[in-house]
Structures are given as structure tokens and as C-alpha cells.
Amino acid sequence: MNKLRLGIIGNGYLGEIIAGAWRDGLLPEYELVGIVGRTKEKTDALTKEMGCSSCAGIDDLLELKPDYIAEAASGDSVRDMAEKILANGCNLIVLSIGAFADKEFYEKVKATAVKHNTKVYIASGAVGGFDVLRTVSLMGEATAGIETRKGPESLMYTPLFEEHLMTDEESTMVFDGNAIEAIGLLPTKVNVAVASSLATVGPDKTRVNIHSVPGMIGDDHKITAEIEGVKAVVDIYSSTSAIAGWSVVAVLQNIVSPIVF
Numbered sequence: 693m694n695k696l697r698l699g700i701i702g703n704g705y706l707g708e709i710i711a712g713a714w715r716d717g718l719l720p721e722y723e724l725v726g727i728v729g730r731t732k733e734k735t736d737a738l739t740k741e742m743g744c745s746s747c748a749g750i751d752d753l754l755e756l757k758p759d760y761i762a763e764a765a766s767g768d769s770v771r772d773m774a775e776k777i778l779a780n781g782c783n784l785i786v787l788s789i790g791a792f793a794d795k796e797f798y799e800k801v802k803a804t805a806v807k808h809n810t811k812v813y814i815a816s817g818a819v820g821g822f823d824v825l826r827t828v829s830l831m832g833e834a835t836a837g838i839e840t841r842k843g844p845e846s847l848m849y850t851p852l853f854e855e856h857l858m859t860d861e862e863s864t865m866v867f868d869g870n871a872i873e874a875i876g877l878l879p880t881k882v883n884v885a886v887a888s889s890l891a892t893v894g895p896d897k898t899r900v901n902i903h904s905v906p907g908m909i910g911d912d913h914k915i916t917a918e919i920e921g922v923k924a925v926v927d928i929y930s931s932t933s934a935i936a937g938w939s940v941v942a943v944l945q946n947i948v949s950p951i952v953f
């Protein structure tokens with residue numbers, strides 16, 4: 693059987709995890725054809741290791757006729773490339789889901805996918821349980837929210853950081869708003885909030901709280917979706933964001949598996 697052709701956008705931490713899983717034989721139904729990166733030297737080194745093409749941009753990658761592209765780059769890359777990818781008959785797996793907090797863009801992406809018979813897969817990223825969260829949200833007028841806990845160091849260089857957080861002994865709520873506001877303030881750190889909101893009641897209606905927890909390493913995300921008589925809580929702690937890269941590997945396995953989780 694012909695292998696499905698796989699491309700990756702992003703040559704960083706998560707892109708390397710996806711490529712490494714392919715190299716290590718976890719995705720035998722796929723051929724990794726190319727990786728797009730912004731830094732040529734780094735992309736060349738990674739693609740040499742993988743034995744695939746080094747691509748300077750999305751056009752180079754699309755010339756290789758991929759069936760699936762996994763994005764592990766940035767919100768801007770999704771904004772710039774998603775429609776082009778889908779219109780070229782290629783399916784897209786997204787990690788920088790924050791781009792979809794923009795309803796108009798999200799709707800355009802959906803319409804492009806429908807028109808070209810392609811699909812967008814929202815990877816579970818650093819969280820998960822979208823199946824049950826979505827199920828509960830279908831059952832009635834749900835309320836949904838996500839509470840994120842992280843150490844103060846990981847808030848440095850963001851608008852939420854304040855020096856006292858580094859010496860505080862108690863945890864502090866540093867953000868209370870919706871998923872649109874959250875991704876606006878932290879464009880690379882709360883994709884999980886936007887993904888959870890898309891699975892439930894939408895970015896404008898999903899409540900997001902972020903707590904700075906002294907000494908905490910990694911992130912804990914607790915997502916709740918609730919209607920009268922049913923409550924789902926999904927709580928995921930991870931010391932690094934590697935789980936997000938692995939979630940793309942899980943999507944790619946689901947796509948070819950006779951059993952879908």
C-alpha cells in the first residue's frame with residue numbers, strides 16, 4: 693500500500709518530537725516528505741537526520757504533495773498557511789489552535805476544508821478529553837471553563853508577570869477572562885484554552901483562570917464542562933509540553949487505525 697505523505701511545519705521542540713516519532717517507527721503508514729522551518733541551518737540539520745526535504749516555506753512543502761501536514765510552529769503560521777494547505781487538498785493537524793479564537797478566520801478555514809474535502813484536526817495538545825467535553829456540551833446549555841496553574845517563571849515576559857509573584861508564598865490568580873482575551877495576552881501559552889473552548893461553548897463563553905503557583909514546575913490544566921445532572925472534569929498535569937507533540941502522533945495513528953480513540 694502507498695504510504696500517506698506527511699509534512700511538518702516547525703522545526704522546534706514539538707516539531708522534533710513528531711519527526712522523531714516517525715523516525716522511531718511509530719508512524720509506519722506515513723512517509724515524512726518535508727519540514728518547513730524559518731531557520732535554514734536548523735531545518736537542514738533536522739531534515740538531514742530524517743532523510744526528508746528541507747522547505748523554506750509552505751509552497752516548497754506543498755510541491756511535495758503531502759496528504760497531511762502537522763503544524764507545530766506558531767499562530768501566525770496557521771493564519772498564513774491553513775487555507776492554502778486545505779485548498780491544495782491536504783489535511784491539517786493543528787497545535788497552535790489559538791489562531792482559531794478569531795471566529796471569522798475559523799469559519800473561513802472550515803468553509804475551505806468543506807469546499808476542498810479536507811479536514812482540520814485539533815490536536816489535544818497539552819490537555820485532552822475533547823470527546824467527553826464536547827459530548828456534555830451537546831447535551832444542553834453547558835457552562836465550560838479552564839483553570840490553569842503554572843509557576844511564575846513561565847509567566848515572565850508576559851503582560852501577566854509581576855515581580856512579587858517570584859517571592860509570593862501563596863498562589864495568585866493572575867487572569868480571569870474568556871479564551872479570546874487569554875490568547876490575546878498569551879499568544880503562545882494558552883492554546884489549550886482555545887482548544888477546550890472550541891470543543892465546548894466557544895472562545896467568548898469559556899471562562900479562563902490562570903494561577904501563578906510558587907515553585908511549580910510545568911502546567912496543570914483543569915477543564916470543566918457542565919450541564920444540569922452531568923459534570924465532566926479533565927485535569928492534566930505535565931512537567932513539560934512534550935505531551936503536545938505526542939498528541940499529534942496520536943492523531944496521525946488514529947487517522948490510519950481501524951480503531952479510533
Ligand SMILES: NC(=O)C1=CN([C@@H]2O[C@H](COP(=O)(O)OP(=O)(O)OC[C@H]3O[C@@H](n4cnc5c(N)ncnc54)[C@H](O)[C@@H]3O)[C@@H](O)[C@H]2O)C=CC1
Pocket residue numbers: 701702703704705706707728729730731764765766767768769787788789815816817818819879880881883884887933936
Ligand atoms: N496545543 C497545545 O496544547 C500546545 C501548543 N503549543 C504551540 O505549538 C507551537 C510550537 O511549539 P514549540 O515547538 O514548543 O515551539 P518552538 O519555538 O520550539 O518551535 C517552533 C518552531 O517553529 C518555527 N516557526 C515559527 N513560525 C514559523 C513559520 N511561520 N514558518 C515556519 N516555521 C515557523 C520557529 O522558527 C521554531 O523553530 C507554538 O505555537 C506553541 O504555542 C505549544 C504547547 C502546547
Ligand SMILES: O=C([O-])CC(=O)C(=O)O
Pocket residue numbers: 817818880881882883884885911932933936
Ligand atoms: O504546554 C502547556 O501547558 C500549554 C501551552 O503551552 C499552550 O496551550 O499553548
